[in-house]
Amino acid sequence: MNLRMAQNQTKSGVSLIMPGQVTQACWSCGSMRAAHFCSACGKVQPPVPADYFLFFGLPRKLNLDVAALEKEFYELSRHLHPDSHAKTDPQEQEWSLQKSSQLNDAYRTLKDPIARTEYLLKLEGVPLKEQSKQASEQARATGTLKQQVVPPDLLEEVFELNLQLEELRTSEKTGASDPDLVQELEKHKAHFEERYEALLRELSKHWDHWDALLTRQQQGHAVSNEDRVKLRNKMVDLLNRRSYVRNLLRDVSEALEG
């Protein structure tokens, strides 16, 4: 189903590139450097469509050696950045611009585990619900209901929290302060912070599952589509909860800071 994934190299050193498949990576070590610049003369090569994982010659795994990624980013930057090609012909300058923007976009996305997960799910064709601040602002501005499902287990607490937030805002407008209310909110905040951490821990467990699944597949084991879909859906759910809790935390912090 996901043939592109097979382009990448496995840890065991067995290349899974199939005949007829085009890849720019070195067949042996999986490095994508050859696709980016000539090792002999340093000239930037024309951009090729590549997803962010492929750009770095990485498998679509969710656990990633960020230190190694950073090192490769700096190394590639030295070769691809427009500053190193300011006096070359316009064609190479254009390629350098395209390539280095691709590099920066890829690095920015992959270095952050949440952005990385969201990106992978997008590659897998999963639509993510917009849970960002932007969506809430949009909802506020247009008066439409935000498309956001409150996780059922949080429903009660969120309801209470929102009431208190409203109360705090009203009391601030009148200039009165209510230490009890603030204390109550601080308590909620601490609780949601705990939740947030727990969600991250749970999410990281799923990263391990995903990567294990991928490894099994690469080793030639059959992986049922059902397992993949289940895992994907679980991660989508966790991401949504995470951003929901994050937004709550932000609202509480903003309200407490006045």
Next chain:
Amino acid sequence: MANERVVGIDLGTTNSLVAFMEGETPIVIPGEDGSNLLPSVVALDEKGPLLVGNAARQYLIETADRAVYSIKRLMGRGIEDIQEELKLFPFRLAEDLQPGEVLRIRLGDKTFTPPEISAFILRQLKRNAERYFSGPVTQAVITVPAYFNDAQRQATKDAGRIAGLEVLRLVNEPTAAALAYGLDKKKSGIVAVYDLGGGTFDISILRLHDGIFEVIATNGDTHLGGDDIDNLLITIALHDIQGDLGVDVRRNAEAVQAIRKAVIEAKIHLSVHTSAMLDVELPGGKRYEREITRAQYEELIQPVLDRTVGPCKQAMKDANLTPDQIDEVVLVGGSTRIPKVRALVEQFFQRQPHTGLNPDEVVALGAAVQANILSGRSEATENMLLLDVTPLSLGIEALGGVVAKIIHRNSTIPASATEHFTTGVEGQTNVAIHVLQGERELAQDCRSLARFDLKGIPPMPAGLPRIEVKFLIDANGILHVSAREQRSGKEAEIAVQPSYGLTDEQVESMILESFDYAEEDFRQRQIIEARNEAGTILAALEKGRKGAAWDTLTSGERKQIGQLEKALLAVNDGDDYQAIRQAIDALNQGTMRLAELMMDGAVATALKGKTMEQADLGEGPAAPHPVAKAEFE
């Protein structure tokens, strides 16, 4: 082109500089007057010549309607953005200005856009560099405030083009300062650059490691600087003058400029002394005097300085750092000489700022370093790599006037984002897109960059076309847009209408117009050069008269030389350089034999055909300047 020199230019609100990397060290190239700083003042003389720098400064006080300063504040801005500036700065806008049009400023009876005025400053710097190198300079790196938006950057690039400079890169000022500061490659760690200049404030946090200068976060205010302090002091003086002396000079531009000059001097004095005297002679013979103590001054400027704290906090938050994680704080910009500014920085970052650099020059020096990197590097810059960020988020207007952010602030540039659009009505062939820059959620609160139409979409049922639009911010921080309809594979045509800015055609016609001034400059320069040459030959002749060779000439020859000399003297003070040249040539011809006689016999044969000028073997007066001949296309 044989000559590939790339200079670094700091195009400042108050002063501008040009620098170059001489060997492994960046140096500032001085102007004709020997000064490293060129005041960013432009004046148009009644007789036509355009003046820049110190020469133009005098006009501010004498004929204020013929001079303009702090033009950087108007770069890339629309009339609705500058209402506050207009209250405080004597910018005289053209009366026939249409809404949405690029601003035009009156200088005497002519009008110029801010990029054209900046181009006059750039052209002067270009000339200074050309004199220094005795050769043409056509490529430059120009610095801009890190917090400049797309329109302000584009306007700066346009100014370069109008001045005849290919702008190889726009570099953020605090980043340039870091480059100069960290040229010593051993430097590593987290550096904060606090840059408070004449009109702009920037704060940038950088990580230096292995020759890489990586900007982590930047913030600022493009309308905050020393100008604001001056305006506070001017307001007080005007108020005093009205109250104590009963004179209202607010409408008297020359008097206001005289006050401005006095308060700037007082401000500078107060950075070293504990009190300063304001002493201004007013029209009508009255005199305004007032003492300002450092304590009064500091209390007065505190609100201005406090405005730098918000951006500092935001930058630290975006960088995800606390002050104790900062290894070094670098001060840039003339306003950081104010002790109170230093105290504020010290308090915020909890460490003593680094003051080893000249805050006026460090940005230009850094621009020279970047120019060196772009022109192929040297030993000192071999390993250096600059990774800068975009200061503002880029977004597109979505349903309900909300901004959907597609590239977030502090993203390393070049950066790109791809968005997909479709149609809402069957057979629709156009889609309108509105691009904005800023952090606010609603389009009306962000800076409009451009509106454009995707045209030529093949007619299809609503929602079926899939138009891919790619937004790319280049290494200058300038946006590029391209689009493609994916189902038909057709390149959609984009006509980008910048919300504020010059079109390509306008820039082209300005380049042509600027040649008029270039011609005038060329003429002025020819006159100076011809006069210098005339001086040389006249001095040589004077010397010849005293020697023995003179006596061996026939009386007819002596008479003829006397007439030719008179003819040269007659035109030498005029403005017709060609007449001066002709008179020089004639005198040279007429003194040919004298020149020969002045040599000793053997040398004379070898020098046959040489002129008076050349026969004067280096003993005559030296030319005032080793003036390089101008090379104009």
